[in-house]
Amino acid sequence: KQTNFIAPSILAADFTRLGEEVDNVLRDGADIIHFDVMDNHYVPNLTIGPLVCEALRNHGVSAPIDVHLMVKPVNRIIPDFIKAGASYITFHPEASEHIDRTLSMIQEESCKAGLVFNPATPLHILENVMDKLDMILLMSVNPGFGGQSFIPHTLEKCRKVRKLIDASGKNIRLEIDGGVKIDNIREVAKAGADTFVAGSAIFSTDDYKKTIDAMRVELTK
Ligand code: DX5
Numbered sequence: 464k465q466t467n468f469i470a471p472s473i474l475a476a477d478f479t480r481l482g483e484e485v486d487n488v489l490r491d492g493a494d495i496i497h498f499d500v501m502d503n504h505y506v507p508n509l510t511i512g513p514l515v516c517e518a519l520r521n522h523g524v525s526a527p528i529d530v531h532l533m534v535k536p537v538n539r540i541i542p543d544f545i546k547a548g549a550s551y552i553t554f555h556p557e558a559s560e561h562i563d564r565t566l567s568m569i570q571e572e573s574c575k576a577g578l579v580f581n582p583a584t585p586l587h588i589l590e591n592v593m594d595k596l597d598m599i600l601l602m603s604v605n606p607g608f609g610g611q612s613f614i615p616h617t618l619e620k621c622r623k624v625r626k627l628i629d630a631s632g633k634n635i636r637l638e639i640d641g642g643v644k645i646d647n648i649r650e651v652a653k654a655g656a657d658t659f660v661a662g663s664a665i666f667s668t669d670d671y672k673k674t675i676d677a678m679r680v681e682l683t684k
């Protein structure tokens with residue numbers, strides 16, 4: 464298993480002070496920045512695009528940016544995010560006509576690629592793409608909004624994916640997104656995840672360091 468990454472989702476940050484929010488959360492111990500892209504088509508919400516990713520890079524953010532595309536169709540926006548400085552790009556398989564080709568598009572530009580599975584999306588696609596993945600992202604809420612409750616059935620799915628990753632012998636990150644908090648992060652880690660997205664659990668608190676430290680303490684238990 465790889466080292467644990469705490470990935471604050473900037474969806475829950477104060478957008479009027481985004482650069483400062485990202486600097487603060489990195490100073491306070493975040494490992495990567497989770498960047499939620501919603502298109503008001505694949506999901507019923509509209510957020511941020513490549514310009515904002517590029518603005519964060521120009522602001523001086525050097526940490527990995529983990530771009531979660533909730534966009535359909537997905538291919539057209541990928542080159543823009545690569546240019547804008549994305550480190551990881553993950554997409555939902557149902558948003559791509561040709562999953563293998565989309566993964567190649569991302570990796571050919573030396574960006575890391577991953578697939579995202581909604582709570583009800585079956586995992587069978589993984590059978591044919593394990594050798595092309597850098598990350599598997601399991602949604603523990605239905606995509607579209609922050610602040611929803613963790614769907615417990617994700618833990619079972621997470622255990623399954625952990626077994627597949629271990630059997631593949633590859634370095635594939637296993638990320639969980641939605642409703643992750645101090646009081647359930649340990650359970651999520653025990654199910655095999657190594658990358659933890661947390662939006663409201665971090666940004667709704669006054670002291671990000673205290674929250675991230677508390678999450679790390681849970682992860683060492
Ligand atoms: C939901 C997004 C999540 C969201 C998580 O569609 O993909 O990344 O921001 O927010 P919390 O941690 O508040 O559930």
Ligand code: ZN
Pocket residue numbers: 472497498499531640660
């Ligand atoms: Zn996300």
